[in-house]
Amino acid sequence: MIIITDDHQIVKFTRAPQIVSLLSAVGLLAACGSDGGSSDSTSTQSSVAASSAVEQQSATPRLAYTHENGIEVLDAETLEPVGEVETEGFIRLNPADDGRHLFVSQSDGFTVFDMGTWTRQHGDHGHYYTAPPAMTDLKFGGEEPGHVVPHDGRITLFSDGTGEIDVVPPAELSRGNAESEKHQVPPHHGVAVAREDGTLVTTVGTEESRNGIQILGPDNAVLAANDQCPGVHGEAMAADGTLAFGCQDGLLVVRGNDIRKVTSPDPYGRIGNQAGSESSPVVLGDYKVDKDAELERPTRVTLTNTESGELKLVELGTSYSFRSLGRGPNGEALVLGTDGDIHVIDPQTAAVTRKIEAVGDWTEPVEWQDPRPTLFVMDSVAYVTDPSANKLVAVDLTNGTKIAETQLDNTPNELSGVSG
Numbered sequence: 001m002i003i004i005t006d007d008h009q010i011v012k013f014t015r016a017p018q019i020v021s022l023l024s025a026v027g028l029l030a031a032c033g034s035d036g037g038s039s040d041s042t043s044t045q046s047s048v049a050a051s052s053a054v055e056q057q058s059a060t061p062r063l064a065y066t067h068e069n070g071i072e073v074l075d076a077e078t079l080e081p082v083g084e085v086e087t088e089g090f091i092r093l094n095p096a097d098d099g100r101h102l103f104v105s106q107s108d109g110f111t112v113f114d115m116g117t118w119t120r121q122h123g124d125h126g127h128y129y130t131a132p133p134a135m136t137d138l139k140f141g142g143e144e145p146g147h148v149v150p151h152d153g154r155i156t157l158f159s160d161g162t163g164e165i166d167v168v169p170p171a172e173l174s175r176g177n178a179e180s181e182k183h184q185v186p187p188h189h190g191v192a193v194a195r196e197d198g199t200l201v202t203t204v205g206t207e208e209s210r211n212g213i214q215i216l217g218p219d220n221a222v223l224a225a226n227d228q229c230p231g232v233h234g235e236a237m238a239a240d241g242t243l244a245f246g247c248q249d250g251l252l253v254v255r256g257n258d259i260r261k262v263t264s265p266d267p268y269g270r271i272g273n274q275a276g277s278e279s280s281p282v283v284l285g286d287y288k289v290d291k292d293a294e295l296e297r298p299t300r301v302t303l304t305n306t307e308s309g310e311l312k313l314v315e316l317g318t319s320y321s322f323r324s325l326g327r328g329p330n331g332e333a334l335v336l337g338t339d340g341d342i343h344v345i346d347p348q349t350a351a352v353t354r355k356i357e358a359v360g361d362w363t364e365p366v367e368w369q370d371p372r373p374t375l376f377v378m379d380s381v382a383y384v385t386d387p388s389a390n391k392l393v394a395v396d397l398t399n400g401t402k403i404a405e406t407q408l409d410n411t412p413n414e415l416s417g418v419s420g
Helices: 016-033 170-175
Strands: 002-004 010-013 054-056 062-067 070-075 081-086 092-095 101-106 109-114 117-122 125-130 134-140 145-151 154-159 164-168 181-184 192-194 200-205 210-216 222-226 233-237 243-247 250-255 258-263 282-285 300-305 311-315 325-327 333-336 341-345 352-357 375-378 381-386 391-396 401-407 415-418
Touching (some): 109 154, 164 170, 164 200, 210 250, 233 282, 300 333, 325 375, 333 375, 381 415
Antiparallel strands (some): 062 070, 117 125, 333 341, 391 401
8 A cells, every 4th residue: 555645755555554553552552651751741841832732542653764954753653754853964863762752962962852752641541642843952961972871760871072971860851851960981982871779880981992891889989890891882781680881802791780791702802782672681792803994794793691691603694784783572683684684583592583574785884974774673663774765664573574664755864763
């Protein structure tokens, strides 16, 4: 079925009923379980005017993709466009994991982007509203904004250029509050994670080098540290709140205040990007072995069991990029290969259980800022961009079928979304 919308956007559905029912369920579940999705109109000071809100039968999940002139937002159920904002310069999208907001990385900090979907509660009945997406006046951090980590009901923002760490309660975003708990470390390309017990896990480094992580108590006292992680980069969460940080020769695994090193099988075996799942103790990571390569196109990924410390290498037979890693609804490891397929890996056995066709063959560009196919997973649906064709496809991970696709108005770069 093909639908032509009022603005001449063409949307082709291969199995439309499935994506509508599946993602409506996702939105309902997320709305019931997310504190960030619940707010009153008087508390959305920096969001869209309440008068522009439209009541819906259920919470509405939405997607956002960046392009050279801004951000376009799509309805995740129909893939129809619902709004667009203009921006300047190269920007990045970071989930707030509150069902409603994204953080937009700009040159001078993180700006909160309201995707226009939220839930209001009146008495015993839930009322669902949507509104046009909009940049808010909420801003955090400073120059060279880097990693954003939602964890334990907190969002931790790290600004590389200043070493500023901002810890933000998600509920404050819906209230229009720009207050954050601030910490300071030396400027470096780093990442930090605030935990429920009041501790802060942060990378250690300078503008010249990075070599490990430390755990800081509420009084900033160092509770534990490990400096055996050259080139520390990236973070992922596994089951039971376990954290993993990538090194040029393995990973550091944090359980409580214990830091454990897992060593790569190669002297230089860099794991720089990871994807974790709350339902699995295994962390998915990339794997590069050529220290001097301008751009290495690896064909192997890593699966690291954070409980046993066992690291397994999985040969895919195709390369991938840093935007290729994801996790499925049951903890499946997902890798979007340059063959255009989503490779589904059992995290326990390290076996590739199936390949799901998503887009055509592609080649990773040399410049990391340039568009390339990107994988984004929301519940049981995997969304994949195809910049060469200005296209977005949706794949049902439960049965491996392509359930929708749409032609985009712009060439997509980064992709993210909210559950509603």
